[in-house]
Amino acid sequence: MSPQQLVSPPATSAGGAGHFSLASSARVLGTVHLGPGALIAQGAVVRSHDGAVRLGAGSAVLENATVVGTPGQPVTVGERAVLGHRSVVLGAEVGPLCEVGNGAILMPGSRLGARCLLGEGTVIPSGMLVPDESVVVGRPGRVLRRATPQDLERLRGMRGGNLTLPGQPLTAFSARDRAEDAPMGQLYTFRDKHPLVHPTATLFSTAEVTGDVVIGPGCIIGPGVKIIGDSHGPVRIGAGVQVLANTVLHLLPDNTLVLEDGVIVGPGCMVHGCHVGAGTVVEPGAILCDGSRVGRGSIVGAGSLVKQHATFPDGVRVEGFPAVQTERLAQPPAPPRWALRPEDLAGLRRVG
The missing domain is CATH 2.160.10.10 (Hexapeptide repeat proteins)
Known part of the structure; x- marks a missing residue:
């Protein structure tokens, strides 16, 4: 340095x-x-x-x-x-x-x-x-x-x-x-596509969602998160997914970004045109590139780089720059302590 x-x-x-x-x-x-x-x-x-x-x-x-x-x-x-x-x-x-x-x-x-x-x-x-x-x-x-x-x-x-x-x-x-702003995030239409957000999902006030995005039931979209579906492919977010502070979701034209049920994406990540299996934890600061695929019940280590078109199976830990498989997990990962719980929201959300 x-x-x-x-x-x-x-x-x-x-x-x-x-x-x-x-x-x-x-x-x-x-x-x-x-x-x-x-x-x-x-x-x-x-x-x-x-x-x-x-x-x-x-x-x-x-x-x-x-x-x-x-x-x-x-x-x-x-x-x-x-x-x-x-x-x-x-x-x-x-x-x-x-x-x-x-x-x-x-x-x-x-x-x-x-x-x-x-x-x-x-x-x-x-x-x-x-x-x-x-x-x-x-x-x-x-x-x-x-x-x-x-x-x-x-x-x-x-x-x-x-x-x-x-x-x-x-x-x-x-x-x-300081409760001057609205309690829910901003939704923007891109051309003829408007985000669809399940009524039980929570968007923090500075979250912004654009275009062809579907957010499932019970999701939590944290402050500063940007989810951008302004290309030819959709963004599909399953049930109970968390996308935490200052993370960006985006994709290239003719691509798809899918987060299956129960995925937790930590703060400061870049998730770009990939497929993440159910119950996987993406630790803070990780980068997932276009065309990559991470299986179910896995962990992507903090600050790791999952390269374009890289594929990893279910139930593994991947980490590194670029990421490689470092171990096979004995069981699916538990939600980390830095994740949010539904009961946290009443005390943490702003009031409008």
């Missing part, structure tokens, strides 16, 4: 004492604890079950990043830490003054020490502990080296000339404090 690849919060992240910045297109779902000067930027989604997300003073969640904390897998982001564009943090701990690169993924139970620097697209697996002042790259992440004095000096420059920590208390903020 070169010094130029580090990200830093815009100047608007620093507010006065007791204040934080929340962009109008950002979404806070549940109650989050925020320190003074914290920033949640455009398109970012923070989902905090029972107050399980804590963002320290001067921290920043940049554009289209996703943070999900639950009581069993809480998220703590230390003071003056930055989560880069389209990064995903699930049930992880980020130490103070960390720089998490754009598109990086932190899986549940992982922990970054203080002043760690993560390269773009790095995947920190579940349970990985990263020592203070580490430079980490790769999928999965590996410690490349310890941060040099030059790295820390650049970090100091990006923090206004000092690396001190304010030690400020946090303030609870609830989504219900």
